[in-house]
Every structure is written in C-alpha cells, then in structure tokens.
Amino acid sequence: MPTNNEANKEAKQPLTQTTINIKPKIQPKYDVHRDVLSHDVVIKETGYGARDKSLPYALKQCWHNWSFAAMFTGIIPILQWLPTYSMKRDFLGDMIAGFTVAVMHIPHGMAYGLLAGVSPGSGLYMAIFPTLVYMIFGTSRHISIGTFAVASLMTLSVVQTYASEETELPTADKEIVTPIEVVTALALTVGLMHLLMSFLRLGTISALLSEPLVNGFTTGAACHVVVTQLKDAFGLQVPRHKGLFKIIYSLIYLCREILHTNLATLIFCLSIMAFMTICNELIKPYLRKKCRFPVPAELIAVIGGTIVSMVMEVEPHYDIQLVGPIPTGLPTPAIPRLSLIPNLIADSLAIAVVTYSIVMSLGLTFAKKHSYEIRPNQELFAMGIGNIVGGFFSCIPLACSLTRSLIQEQTGGVTQLASLVSAILIIMTLFWTGPFFRYLPRCVLAGVIIVALKPMFMQAKELKKFSKQGKLEVLTWLCTFIGVVLIDIGYGLVIGVCISLLNLYIKGLRPYSCLLGYIPEASAVYVDISNHRNAFEVPETKIFRYTGALNFATAISYRNALYKSLELDIGKTKRTVYVPVAQNGAILTNGSPQSHLNTSFRFLVLDFTTLSHIDMAGGQMLSDIMNELKKYGVRLFIASPADRVYDSLVHSMAFGGGPFEIFPTLHDAVEYANACRKA
Structure with missing residues (x-):
C-alpha cells in the first residue's frame, strides 16, 4: 500500500490527457481578511426575515404594482406588437408567408379532416377560426396553427368510440350521435381543459412529456395514421374497430381482404406518393437554393388528382371513392352537443396535454432563434379560446404543424399577421373552389398523408441519441412506442408518462x-x-x-x-x-x-x-x-x-x-x- 506522501507525489504527476490552458489577459487578485462567520451572524447582519410577508402587505404591493393597461395587453398580446408593426419592413414577408402557408393548409386541412373522421371542410375551417383567435391571444410569432396528424388521429379514436355507426337507427333509449357532434364537443372540452390549466398556472406541465416520450409517442401515432390510410390506398371497406388493439385488428382485416384490392385506386395512390417523393427528395432541395418559395407538392398533387378524376370520371368507371361534397362558404355557428362532455373529459385531457406540448416545443424553438419570449400560461389561454371558438364552427382540436411552421418562418413570416393572410385565402377557396374538390379521390389524400409522415418516422433515428443519455430514456421511448402501436394511443401515452415519472424518481434517488x-x-x-x-x-x-x-x-x-x-x-x-x-x-x-x-x-x-x-x-x-x-x-x-x-x-x-x-x-x-x- 502506498503511503500518503507517495500518493501525493503520484497525484502531482502531469496528466496524460490533453488540457487546455486559457488565461485571461487580466488576472485580478483578491485577499479576504475577516473572522470565520457562522450563519447566525450573517442572518443578523443582513436583516434576513425582516421584510413583511403578511397577506395585507402582499395585497398592498399587488395593488400598487397593478396596471390595467399591462394586464390588458398581457391577455391580448397582439396589442403589444401591432402598434409597432412596420408595414414597410414586415408586411411583404408576412404576406408571402401567409400565401405559402395557405397553399399548404388546403391539402393538409382536407387530408387531416378526413383522418379525424369528419368532412374535409372541418380541416379547412381549422385554418380560419382557431388561427385567427391564436393571432390575437398567442405569443408565438411563427407557428402555424391548424391541423396536425397526431391531433387528428386522437380525435378519430374518440369519434370511433362515441359516434354512431352509419347504419345504426335511432331508438327510444339511444340517440344518433354524428361524428361532427363528437368532434365539436371534443374541441369545446379540450378548450375548457386548456383554460382550466391556464387559470391554475400549469404552463410547465409540458415538462412531464420528456423528449423520448414525445418522440416515441408521435412515431407510434404515425404508425396508426398509416394503418388508417391503407383502406383508402387499397380501396377497401374496413369496419370500425373500437377498444384496445385496434391497429392489430385493422391489419388482420386488411390482410384478409387484400385480394379485393381496387387496383386502379392502388395505382392512383402509388402514383401520387411517387410524385410527392420525387418532389420532396429531388426537386425541392434543388430549387431551394434558387427560389424563395417551396414547391407546393401537396397542392399540386391534390389539384392534379382532382383534374384527372374529373377528366377520366374515375368514380363510375373505376369505382374509385371520392371525397364528396364540400360545403361552400363558412359554416353556421352551432352549439356543440353538451351532453357528450362528461364522457369526453379523459380523452380531452390527453389531447389537451399533447397538443399543448407540441405547440410549446415548436414555439420555444422559434422564440429562441428569433430572441423573443413565449409565455406558457398565455399559450394555454390562447389555445383554450381557439378550441372553444372552433367548437362552434365545426373544427377539430387545434395543434400546429412543424412543416407549415418552418415554411412560415423560412418564407419571411415575422408575425402572426401571416395567419390573417392565410385565413383570407382559405375563405376565398371555400367560397369559389369548394365544389371543385368534391371530385378529389380519397386515395390521393391517403398518399399525401403517408408521404407527409416521413419526418415522424425518421424520428426513430433519435433512439441512438437517447441510448447515449441513458437506458431509462431508451426504455421510455420503447415502452411509449410499443404501447401506442400495440395497445392504444391513450394507453400508450399513460404508459409513457408513468415511465417518465419513474425515470425522474429513480434519478432523484440517485443524484x-x-x-x-x-x-x-x-x-x-x-x-x-x-x-x-x-x-x-x-x-x-x-x-x-x-x-x-x-x-x-x-x-x-x-x-x-x-x-x-x-x-x-x-x-x-x-x-x-x-x-x-x-x-x-x-x-x-x-x-x-x-x-x-x-x-x-x-x-x-x-x-x-x-x-x-x-x-x-x-x-x-x-x-x-x-x-x-x-x-x-x-x-x-x-x-x-x-x-x-x-x-x-x-x-x-x-x-x-x-x-x-x-x-x-x-x-x-x-x-x-x-x-x-x-x-
């Protein structure tokens, strides 16, 4: 055994690893000469605890610092940035961004409206009412509010649970519940959840959804989305499955019916997917260096598919299913079916937390890049008002899209005024071109959705990064992903949250x-x-x-x-x-x-x-x-x-x-x- 002196000599040997010796140009020195102090002495000398912490004093200070103008502009953030808005500097960028995002809203809204189990028009309404509300009450300047695959999929799960079957007839004991009634009641309930979370100052609740959890959840949800689109891609009629293991039952049924595939539908869908893949992987990267505007591959696919459908009359000749009539103009406000709300509380809470986490993660990313502040509780308030208003106008629960948000930022969007431009263009589309899209084949939207999910599947590469952070992060990702895919979306989310909390607890016990x-x-x-x-x-x-x-x-x-x-x-x-x-x-x-x-x-x-x-x-x-x-x-x-x-x-x-x-x-x-x- 070495002695203490030998150990000290050994410790003083030069390090074998590379060291960086950085010395400042000025090396100030300080000398402190004082008695050793106990903490009690410091407490007495500094007057610790002398401040009045009573309730009357706190109320007095609150009243003294209260300002109606500050409170009003805090609740309505548009009043903070609109007076300083520069038409010369900012408007052109917002107008270009709004036009570009509107071009993406059309295919996204129609596709994700169908994904949610309602008409494509509901997805288009999402680009108007919730978007305009968020422009007034939201604090992020760059995110694009509207439809999102995960939110639509979670909405579809609720619709399949509570909406009546198409062939079901009303009885004395049971009324017919339409999908749009479920969706609007769900949007209203999600909005109330967001408002409650805002009033309780629960803006930090998104921290419960760790990065591995969100990553695994969205990747698993993407698998669900693909399975839901296979019936339209193959031209099959798949019955609605309720309860657990829906994805397994759907795949089993699809395998049984694969021989009844409509080849014309499948070829049409594969052609759209091939076109979009070529645009996304080859044409867009090339033109991005030469042109400010991205290639609207989704819109080209939707318009092209509609024209081909009209010219070739694919529905009567090839039995290809079409989207069907889309209402012209704006929807009439209607009160959601309030009797459904008690049954939707659990589902609405899950959707509220997931959509808020998505909005916050994207909002914080852009806020950090452009050096402005995102207020979590105000975001909850904005989403709550947006969902409540949307519930009266046939909208599904709102979220934001990474693709649209990136486009809005990259094309010069500076404020949410871009959302106003986008909403105006969508309104014009509903009034003048709505009847045109009734001839759009459903398989075209299925191809658009499947190709658009590629970034969500590519998230699986992040598993390698999580493995370097620790085994518990990998366990969180795997358990969440497997739970979402094999069991159900809601149960997978609960499993992921439990594993994340267990992760925090274990790390807290081993600091x-x-x-x-x-x-x-x-x-x-x-x-x-x-x-x-x-x-x-x-x-x-x-x-x-x-x-x-x-x-x-x-x-x-x-x-x-x-x-x-x-x-x-x-x-x-x-x-x-x-x-x-x-x-x-x-x-x-x-x-x-x-x-x-x-x-x-x-x-x-x-x-x-x-x-x-x-x-x-x-x-x-x-x-x-x-x-x-x-x-x-x-x-x-x-x-x-x-x-x-x-x-x-x-x-x-x-x-x-x-x-x-x-x-x-x-x-x-x-x-x-x-x-x-x-x-």
Whole structure:
C-alpha cells in the first residue's frame, strides 16, 4: 500500500490527457481578511426575515404594482406588437408567408379532416377560426396553427368510440350521435381543459412529456395514421374497430381482404406518393437554393388528382371513392352537443396535454432563434379560446404543424399577421373552389398523408441519441412506442408518462454526490477529488456534496451515499474509539481489529450549495447522522445552505432536531474545522 506522501507525489504527476490552458489577459487578485462567520451572524447582519410577508402587505404591493393597461395587453398580446408593426419592413414577408402557408393548409386541412373522421371542410375551417383567435391571444410569432396528424388521429379514436355507426337507427333509449357532434364537443372540452390549466398556472406541465416520450409517442401515432390510410390506398371497406388493439385488428382485416384490392385506386395512390417523393427528395432541395418559395407538392398533387378524376370520371368507371361534397362558404355557428362532455373529459385531457406540448416545443424553438419570449400560461389561454371558438364552427382540436411552421418562418413570416393572410385565402377557396374538390379521390389524400409522415418516422433515428443519455430514456421511448402501436394511443401515452415519472424518481434517488478536496494553488476552491487528481483532502476533514433534494423519498439514499463516500458501515459498528495520531501532516487511523469504522477524520462538512430542498424527514435524517457520528468523535458542520434550506433546518431544530452548526460558506466551515483541529 502506498503511503500518503507517495500518493501525493503520484497525484502531482502531469496528466496524460490533453488540457487546455486559457488565461485571461487580466488576472485580478483578491485577499479576504475577516473572522470565520457562522450563519447566525450573517442572518443578523443582513436583516434576513425582516421584510413583511403578511397577506395585507402582499395585497398592498399587488395593488400598487397593478396596471390595467399591462394586464390588458398581457391577455391580448397582439396589442403589444401591432402598434409597432412596420408595414414597410414586415408586411411583404408576412404576406408571402401567409400565401405559402395557405397553399399548404388546403391539402393538409382536407387530408387531416378526413383522418379525424369528419368532412374535409372541418380541416379547412381549422385554418380560419382557431388561427385567427391564436393571432390575437398567442405569443408565438411563427407557428402555424391548424391541423396536425397526431391531433387528428386522437380525435378519430374518440369519434370511433362515441359516434354512431352509419347504419345504426335511432331508438327510444339511444340517440344518433354524428361524428361532427363528437368532434365539436371534443374541441369545446379540450378548450375548457386548456383554460382550466391556464387559470391554475400549469404552463410547465409540458415538462412531464420528456423528449423520448414525445418522440416515441408521435412515431407510434404515425404508425396508426398509416394503418388508417391503407383502406383508402387499397380501396377497401374496413369496419370500425373500437377498444384496445385496434391497429392489430385493422391489419388482420386488411390482410384478409387484400385480394379485393381496387387496383386502379392502388395505382392512383402509388402514383401520387411517387410524385410527392420525387418532389420532396429531388426537386425541392434543388430549387431551394434558387427560389424563395417551396414547391407546393401537396397542392399540386391534390389539384392534379382532382383534374384527372374529373377528366377520366374515375368514380363510375373505376369505382374509385371520392371525397364528396364540400360545403361552400363558412359554416353556421352551432352549439356543440353538451351532453357528450362528461364522457369526453379523459380523452380531452390527453389531447389537451399533447397538443399543448407540441405547440410549446415548436414555439420555444422559434422564440429562441428569433430572441423573443413565449409565455406558457398565455399559450394555454390562447389555445383554450381557439378550441372553444372552433367548437362552434365545426373544427377539430387545434395543434400546429412543424412543416407549415418552418415554411412560415423560412418564407419571411415575422408575425402572426401571416395567419390573417392565410385565413383570407382559405375563405376565398371555400367560397369559389369548394365544389371543385368534391371530385378529389380519397386515395390521393391517403398518399399525401403517408408521404407527409416521413419526418415522424425518421424520428426513430433519435433512439441512438437517447441510448447515449441513458437506458431509462431508451426504455421510455420503447415502452411509449410499443404501447401506442400495440395497445392504444391513450394507453400508450399513460404508459409513457408513468415511465417518465419513474425515470425522474429513480434519478432523484440517485443524484450526484462526491467528496471535495482543495487545490493548493487556489485558496477557497473545492472540487471533486475523484475527477481532479491535483486536489487534496483537508486534513482530518471530509467534505461531502450532494446535488438534489433531501426529503422523505431521498433521506435513506442520502445517508447511504454519505456513508459510502466516507467508507463507513455504522450499522455493523458496535463500538469504536477514535485515537488520532499525527504523522507528517497525515492522520493515521486506529488499527484495532474490533474497529469497523474508518476514523481518519474528526470533522464532516456537508456542502449544501447544491441542495435544493429539505423537509422534516430530511432534517430528522441529518439529526440521526449527526448523533451517530458524534458517538465516534466526528463533528458535523453544514455549509452554504440556501435561505429556504436554512429555514427548514431552523424549523427542524425547533422540533427537536439538531442543533446544527451552520456556516454561510464552505470555506468558513473548513477554516473553522482547521481551527478546531489545531486547538
């Protein structure tokens, strides 16, 4: 075994790894000469706790700082940016972006309206009413509100559960419930959920949906979307499946009926998919370097498919199913079927959380890029109002599309005024070209949807990145994906959330902890001795740092981590007597064969710099640790607690814990331990 001196010499050997030595041009120095302070002295000198925290004082301050104008513009963000809007600088970009996004809204709205189980017109209405509401109340300047595959798929699941079958007749006990009645009631309920979450200040709820969860969920949902489109791609009539394992039953039925495929429908669909793939993979990347406007492959496919359908009369000659009549003009406002709301609460909550997470993730991405602020609770408010208004105008629950949002930003969109331009163009489309699209084959929209899902399937590549983050991230992705694909969308989401919470709990029970040492050349600098070879332990003193919270859930793990770092096994130690022997600055331990406790230190400093919270159970655990170590001649100090942690320690001492010796900084505690050692 090497001696302490030999170990120190070995530690001072040059590092084999490459190091970067960056020195500032100016190296200021500071010298501090003062007495070692206890935390109580600092508390008295700084007047901690002297501020009035009573309810009357808080109400008085709130009234003093309250401003009607600030509150009004906070609720209606358009009043903040519209007065400073520059027609010369911003309007051209917004107009171009609005026109381009409108071109994408037409095929997206029709396709995702059908995907949701209602008419294509409902998808087009999504580009008008919720979009205009978000323009007024939303805080993101670049996202494109409207239809999205995942939201439409989750809506379809609800429609299949609660809407009546087409062949079902009304009875005395049961009324007929149409898909549009389910959809509008669902949109209203989702909007109410968003408003409730906004009033409860639950804007951070999206943090529960981790990146692996959202990634696995959307990839699994994409599989569902593809399966729902196969019946239109093959020209088959597939019965509606309710309950769990819908995707499995649908695939089994499709395999049984594959011999009855309408070849004309399949060829038409494959032709559209081939055209869109060539545009997306070859033509768009080439023209992107030469032209500001993207190639509207989806719109070209929809218009081209409609023209071919009209010229060749594909419905009577080839039995290809068409979209059918699309209402001309805007829908008449109608009150949703309120009796459905109690049955839709669970589904609406899931849709509310998922759509909000999608909107927030995209909004934060653009806000970071363009340096402006997104307010989470205001986003909930905007989505809530948008869904409630949409529920009166035959709309499905709103979301935002990554593709449309990127196009809106890349074509020069500066504000949500681009949404106004887009909505005006969609209204013109509904008034003048709506009857034209009645001849659009359903297989064309199926091909558009399937090709548009490619980015969602490509998310599976992220699994490699998650594997580098940890096994629990991979487990979250796999469990969510498998749950969504094999069981159901809602159950898959619940499974993913449970795994994510379990992930957080496990990481909370196993936080980062270490022993600290000092750097001889840098006074008052303490670093992890396991990572820094030139760091040394303070003689007769152990410094333990723990990152995280100390509460009822982590108290035992904190104690175990501490004793493991100190190489103690107090549970097996019956009686140990500390006999310090100084030799060349090193402390030798008692070598008695009946001693199981390493007593090479007399002082233990708990560094609370990175401790975020402590509760009564944590305070009691600290008292137990202090009393256990006191039996073996070890004195415990607490250093650098945050104010809220200090208050919890004082509260714990008031109920019989402690008493703890607390210092304002880690260096104060170490210097005090050195003084006690030399005394």
